[in-house]
Amino acid sequence: MAAAWPISLGYIPIGLAFGVLAQKAGLTSVEIGLMSLLVFAGSAQFIAVSMLSSGIAAVSIVLTTFVVNLRHLLMSSSLAVHFTGENRLKLTLFAYGITDESFAVNLARLRERSPARPWDLNRSIALNQTANLVWIASTAAGGYGGQFIPEKAFGIEYALIAMFICLLIYQLRARIHIVTALITALIALMLSLILPGNGYIVPASVLGATIGLILKHRTGKALS
Amino acid sequence: MNDLDYLALIAGMGLVTFLPRWMPILFLARRKPPEILVEWLDLIPAAILSALLAPALFTAGTPRRIDFTTPELLVAVPTFLVAIKTKSLGGTVLAGMALYWMAGWLW
Numbered sequence: 001m002a003a004a005w006p007i008s009l010g011y012i013p014i015g016l017a018f019g020v021l022a023q024k025a026g027l028t029s030v031e032i033g034l035m036s037l038l039v040f041a042g043s044a045q046f047i048a049v050s051m052l053s054s055g056i057a058a059v060s061i062v063l064t065t066f067v068v069n070l071r072h073l074l075m076s077s078s079l080a081v082h083f084t085g086e087n088r089l090k091l092t093l094f095a096y097g098i099t100d101e102s103f104a105v106n107l108a109r110l111r112e113r114s115p116a117r118p119w120d121l122n123r124s125i126a127l128n129q130t131a132n133l134v135w136i137a138s139t140a141a142g143g144y145g146g147q148f149i150p151e152k153a154f155g156i157e158y159a160l161i162a163m164f165i166c167l168l169i170y171q172l173r174a175r176i177h178i179v180t181a182l183i184t185a186l187i188a189l190m191l192s193l194i195l196p197g198n199g200y201i202v203p204a205s206v207l208g209a210t211i212g213l214i215l216k217h218r219t220g221k222a223l224s
Numbered sequence: 225m226n227d228l229d230y231l232a233l234i235a236g237m238g239l240v241t242f243l244p245r246w247m248p249i250l251f252l253a254r255r256k257p258p259e260i261l262v263e264w265l266d267l268i269p270a271a272i273l274s275a276l277l278a279p280a281l282f283t284a285g286t287p288r289r290i291d292f293t294t295p296e297l298l299v300a301v302p303t304f305l306v307a308i309k310t311k312s313l314g315g316t317v318l319a320g321m322a323l324y325w326m327a328g329w330l331w
Contacts, residue, residue: 006313031230038238048237052225058233066240073244074272078265080252091253095246100276105313107269155325161296162320164277166307171270184271185278192279192288204275209267216263 003109003123004130007101010159011131012138014042019142021046025053033140040132041099043198044068045139071202075103079124082110086121094121097128101160104167111170176216184208295327 015036022032027049039045044065051061075098083091106127109119172178187207191200225233257265281300284291303320310316 006317009317034231035234035237038234039241041241044237044241048233058229058236061233062236062240065237066244069241070244071272072241073248074265074268076245076248077252078268080249081257081262081265083249083253084256086253088250091249092246095249096242098245098249100272104269104273155321155323155328158296158299158320158324159317161277161280161300162303162317162324163313164273164280165300165303165320166311166313166316168270168273168277169304169307169311171273177267177270180267181270181274184274188275188278189282189290192283193290196287200279201272201275205268205271208271208275209264212267212271213260213264216267 003105004127004134006159006163007105007127007131008134009156010101010163011042011135013156013159015135015138016142018042018045018049019139019144021142022049022139023143025049027052027143029140029143032143033136036136036139037132039065040097040135041065041069041072042135047197068198071100071205072098072103074202074205075100079103079107079110082107083121090121090125094125094128097125097132099128099131101163102128102131104164104170108167108170176212179215180208180212183211295324295330299323299327 019029019032022035022045023029027035035045035048039048047064047068048061051064076095079098083094102124106119106124109117110124113119168181172181184204184207188200188204191204194200195203277300279288281294281297282290282292284294299320302323303316306319307316
């Protein structure tokens with residue numbers, strides 16, 4: 001899966017780092033791999049492991065996971081318009097693999113699809129599952145012996161940021177997208193100073209997109 | 225925590241993660257959503273990516289504080305240029321990593 005390699009490159013160091021951390025919290029490679037298989041959500045897994053090691057109740061961990069991963073609601077909704085009338089079983093299989101990264105790559109590919117650059121639900125599923133396999137394998141490997149791999153080699157911890165930058169550029173198709181991105185960046189910055197963890201992502205995105213939509217309608221054609 | 229408790233925990237985490245991923249795509253893909261929702265959802269990806277990026281570039285520390293001098297931000301400038309010029313995801317990732325690695329020698 002050629003389209004999956006930038007995601008995989010980003011997942012490997014984070015997966016290894018997560019594995020090492022989870023191992024220090026007392027989990028085995030098998031337990032780590034199982035969590036990656038069932039949950040498949042980077043930041044939520046990091047939070048869960050740190051809560052586990054401070055002995056916080058399972059109910060609180062599940063609740064936190066729910067809040068942290070609520071942002072996928074928005075991503076799943078955005079992807080849905082491209083998959084009208086598709087098979088439900090395939091949609092279910094696809095939905096399981098929606099992450100920040102696979103969402104943005106799939107959406108960009110779906111938007112640009114043409115006979116020369118084809119993209120569809122099957123390819124999206126393949127991309128998600130490739131990324132998922134890389135995630136499971138690298139987290140389990142991290143639990144096994146990730147401490148021997150230097151954490152800061154080759155600037156690899158910048159891979160996801162660089163990816164988000166390029167994916168954001170793909171999304172800036174009209175002036176209204178640039179305006180929305182700038183407004184959301186400001187809101188996210190302010191909220192990130194108040195809210196711990198990544199709790200700012202959902203409120204900032206919802207607020208930013210809503211203000212963008214209002215501006216688009218107020219200004220008529222000028223911004224769209 | 226014993227094995228059964230751990231299994232129950234990750235099953236619970238898996239379920240609450242899966243539902244928000246699954247329900248919108250299952251229901252929205254069956255009928256055409258209203259135009260205003262489509263327009264709103266069209267702005268959502270740019271908003272999410274911007275929300276993911278801004279604190280990573282403009283803040284540092286825990287708890288976070290505003291910082292305009294992070295290496296992440298410095299490297300982001302040429303990385304943005306590469307992304308705009310090449311429109312290549314892999315190329316941008318490699319360029320960003322290389323630049324960040326080099327920036328590490330200076331910090």
